[in-house]
Amino acid sequence: MRAAVRLAAWAYAIAVYGFxxxxxxxxxxFSLQATSFPIPPFTGPSxxxxxxVLSDARLTSALVNSILVAVLSSLASVxxxxxxxxxxxxxxxxxxxxxxxxxTLPLTVSYLIIGMGLLVLFNWxxxxxxxxxxxxxxxxxxxxxxxxxxYSQMGDHQINIERAARxxxxxxWKVLLLITVPVMAPAIFAGFFLSMTFSWDEFVISFLLTRxxxxxxxxxxxxxxxxxxxxxxxxxxxxxxxxxVLVVFFELTLLRRKPA
Amino acid sequence: MAFTGNSRALPWALVTPxxxxxxxxxxxxFIAMGFSSLTAHEGGGFTLANYSQFFTDPSYWRAMxxxxxxxxxxxxxxxxxxxxxxxxxxxxxxERWQRLALMLAxxxxxxxxxxxxxSWLLVLAQNGVINRALTGIGLIGEPLQxxxxxxxxxxxxxHFFVMLLTLTIFANLKQLSPSYRKAAADLGAGPVxxxxxxxxxxTLPGIMVGAFLTxxxxxxxxxxPQILGGNNELVMPQLVMMQIGRRGDFPLxxxxxxxxxxxxxxxxxxxxxxxxIERA
Numbered sequence: 001m002r003a004a005v006r007l008a009a010w011a012y013a014i015a016v017y018g019f020x021x022x023x024x025x026x027x028x029x030f031s032l033q034a035t036s037f038p039i040p041p042f043t044g045p046s047x048x049x050x051x052x053v054l055s056d057a058r059l060t061s062a063l064v065n066s067i068l069v070a071v072l073s074s075l076a077s078v079x080x081x082x083x084x085x086x087x088x089x090x091x092x093x094x095x096x097x098x099x100x101x102x103x104t105l106p107l108t109v110s111y112l113i114i115g116m117g118l119l120v121l122f123n124w125x126x127x128x129x130x131x132x133x134x135x136x137x138x139x140x141x142x143x144x145x146x147x148x149x150x151y152s153q154m155g156d157h158q159i160n161i162e163r164a165a166r167x168x169x170x171x172x173w174k175v176l177l178l179i180t181v182p183v184m185a186p187a188i189f190a191g192f193f194l195s196m197t198f199s200w201d202e203f204v205i206s207f208l209l210t211r212x213x214x215x216x217x218x219x220x221x222x223x224x225x226x227x228x229x230x231x232x233x234x235x236x237x238x239x240x241x242x243x244x245v246l247v248v249f250f251e252l253t254l255l256r257r258k259p260a
Numbered sequence: 261m262a263f264t265g266n267s268r269a270l271p272w273a274l275v276t277p278x279x280x281x282x283x284x285x286x287x288x289x290f291i292a293m294g295f296s297s298l299t300a301h302e303g304g305g306f307t308l309a310n311y312s313q314f315f316t317d318p319s320y321w322r323a324m325x326x327x328x329x330x331x332x333x334x335x336x337x338x339x340x341x342x343x344x345x346x347x348x349x350x351x352x353x354x355e356r357w358q359r360l361a362l363m364l365a366x367x368x369x370x371x372x373x374x375x376x377x378x379s380w381l382l383v384l385a386q387n388g389v390i391n392r393a394l395t396g397i398g399l400i401g402e403p404l405q406x407x408x409x410x411x412x413x414x415x416x417x418x419h420f421f422v423m424l425l426t427l428t429i430f431a432n433l434k435q436l437s438p439s440y441r442k443a444a445a446d447l448g449a450g451p452v453x454x455x456x457x458x459x460x461x462x463t464l465p466g467i468m469v470g471a472f473l474t475x476x477x478x479x480x481x482x483x484x485p486q487i488l489g490g491n492n493e494l495v496m497p498q499l500v501m502m503q504i505g506r507r508g509d510f511p512l513x514x515x516x517x518x519x520x521x522x523x524x525x526x527x528x529x530x531x532x533x534x535x536x537i538e539r540a
Contacts, residue, residue, distance in 0.1 A: 020365060084279070117289030
């Protein structure tokens with residue numbers, strides 16, 4: 001009986017793993033296709049599609065744009081999120097619960113609607129479509145996330161360290177930079193990292209708010225118009241590789257520090 | 261707390277930038293969208309036509325029904341697939357392999373969302389992997405129509421949400437104190453009874469949170485239905501994007517967005533109430 005349950009459990013787990021990995025394996029395998037269609041039979045391995053991706057100026061500039069938007073919007077999100085989290089955690093403010101609710105509200109709204117709202121607003125205000133507009137949208141979605149992560153990690157034991165610094169005569173800005181930021185570093189880094197991955201992968205806001213200069217997900221979307229294409233496989237596999245490196249880096253740096 | 265003279269100004273200086281950003285780029289756009297939804301596309305002026313169009317045009321209704329149906333199907337299938345999987349990871353896999361097993365299980369979660377949907381297209385296409393395999397072994401004569409169907413949309417969604425729910429349910433199961441199970445065993449309950457009467461009810465609130473998250477993300481997503489479902493059967497986000505893309509009809513797109521958001525809000529209120537009752 002017990003052995004049968006174990007066997008069934010293993011069979012089930014393997015089936016689910018198979019389901020989860022099937023599309024990724026197909027994606028990477030046919031990115032190495034030698035011929036022009038990413039469908040069976042497999043004709044590779046060949047790196048010609050990777051070469052074609054790296055020599056495609058539109059894709060490489062979209063890649064640079066994506067990194068730029070991700071880094072800058074995440075920096076803005078984490079800065080605003082950290083300052084407000086500190087303010088709400090350390091001081092008693094009138095209507096604090098309501099205001100905190102307001103900051104986290106965008107988490108409950110889908111990206112499509114946030115993008116639509118900004119599109120309508122910018123259209124009325126005469127703000128042209130640009131990477132900056134998309135970056136603003138990315139801060140809207142990531143600021144509440146950074147705020148929530150950092151706010152939830154601001155415990156009482158850190159107040160005492162800050163108080164000690166103040167008692168020893170440190171000015172507020174010194175307390176902030178020399179005490180709070182280092183103590184909160186893991187939460188700040190987690191907020192920054194999550195913002196980076198969300199911004200890096202975000203499609204619909206960038207699609208609505210950019211025109212000529214755009215981000216990588218939008219450029220990949222444009223590639224999809226040509227149907228199934230090994231070049232799309234290659235750029236998709238590269239994006240996947242970047243994400244994996246980020247995740248492994250995150251695991252090794254941030255999660256290692258915590259005692260298991 | 262004894263702060264110096266600037267203590268009243270300082271806290272506001274800290275929280276104002278974030279509040280201002282939220283008001284300017286989240287609340288204000290929403291108000292703009294509300295106004296836009298009440299103006300006529302041709303010539304401006306106040307009108308309720310954008311809303312009445314949704315309620316009177318059956319094809320618009322159909323998109324909402326499709327959205328709700330797809331979301332419901334995806335939520336149910338994803339939970340049914342993810343729960344046993346998370347349970348196996350948490351209970352059957354040896355402790356020291358669990359971290360690796362979980363990381364592997366959600367690895368494709370980190371692929372780009374657009375690319376993930378495209379990958380399913382490779383699998384499901386007319387001449388894709390599944391059809392080639394099935395015709396190759398002679399199981400079917402003609403390739404099946406798998407892509408550009410609701411089946412494809414659901415498959416793409418389920419793939420994403422199984423990973424998401426596995427993460428949340430796994431965390432839930434691990435938080436469960438082992439003493440519950442020991443107590444149940446001491447009282448003579450077998451593993452099946454323990455699961456049904458102890459483990460399942462205790463993880464139900466976590467499942468509800470996961471289900472709500474799935475609902476919100478699924479009903480608001482444009483990418484997966486557009487790439488995998490195609491234009492045969494539209495869902496609400498596709499309808500919204502269509503108003504902007506083809507016709508530049510911002511007022512109608514705004515009205516449809518607000519209706520979609522209202523549906524999510526209703527679901528949230530229903531869910532929140534249900535959760536509170538559970539906890540009390």
